[in-house]
Amino acid sequence: MKEEELYRILEGKICTLERREKSTEDRKTYDEVFDKNTLLTLYTLISKGVIQTLDFPISTGKEGNVFRATDEKGEPVAVKIYRTSTSTYKNLTKYITGDPRFRNIPKDRRGIIFLWAQKEYKNLARMYNAGIKSPEPKKLLKNVLVMQYIGCEEQPAPMLKDTTLSDAEKSYKSIKMMMKKLYEEAQLIHGDLSEYNILVEDEECFLIDVGQSVVLEHPLASELLLRDITNITRYFKKLGVKINEKELLDYIRGQEQ
Ligand SMILES: Nc1ncnc2c1ncn2[C@@H]1O[C@H](COP(=O)(O)OP(=O)(O)O)[C@@H](O)[C@H]1O
Ligand SMILES: [Mg+2]
Secondary structure (H helix, E strand, C coil): CCHHHHHHHHCCCEHHHHHHHCCHHHHHHHHHHCCHHHHHHHHHHHHCCCCCEEEEEEEECCCEEEEEEECCCCCEEEEEEECCCCCCHHHCHHHHCCCCCCCCCCCCHHHHHHHHHHHHHHHHHHHHHCCCCCCCEEEEECCEEEEECCECCCCECCEHHHCCCCCHHHHHHHHHHHHHHHHHCCCEECCCCCCCCEEEECCEEEECCCCCCEECCCCCHHHHHHHHHHHHHHHHHHCCCCCCHHHHHHHHCCCCC
16 A cells, blocks of 8 residues: 555544644654554554544653544543654663563564564553553554553643642552552563653552563563662652652562561
8 A cells, every 4th residue: 555545544533644734843753653554553453443543642752652542432542652763772672681471582673662562562461450550451553552541531641740749648658559569460560660650640640651661580670670669769758758768669579577
């Protein structure tokens, strides 16, 4: 299928098709996200009824972009698209190597990025199934991940860093419990836990962004757990919550006195 034909079919279904009117900078981003193969993947997801429309961008990150989309039932969903063109894929392999779930690691960029998307999908499923507040994974196809949308009709839930908590102590406690559940039940270390990867909706905290999360036996596990603990304690100490890092570590690992 020719790219123009694809565009014609997808016309009106993907917000970015109005890209011709956008600034050069926006257009550059869009062209990077929506390469021909990604358009084909979106086309497949639309034909299968997983999504109906891709409505508007929520975020442009280092490795991918997140969009608000609408599913077949007319409900909002979040779609994370990993860029296969400009993604800094070289940094990704260190979070994959050593994970017993992925023994054959591809050498090419696209292969690594597809695997990375798979890793995020699997981690999300483990986290969600362990009863941790997080987006429910719905579908993964190549570099496109469809998950539950966290937010209200008007806007996505804000990141923790952009909110004012009414009860910081209570939010800290819920995050602490989620970190323990993640360790004990999902057997994962988040690996990039901070006020940037926690969304707050109606005072409830949701953990997101688990592509880099590693299984407990991964060589980077301890280092990443300590980093997560440092980030979380730094943030909540600033809000006046009394925290002892060592106690938090023992609590997560089930070694409290
Ligand atoms: N399920 C979701 N529902 C609503 N917003 C989301 C969802 N997932 C991600 N976002 C938004 O997109 C941003 C980037 O997503 P994230 O998974 O953290 O990717 P990255 O940091 O790698 O770019 C988040 O900070 C959040 O604002
Ligand atoms: Mg993030």
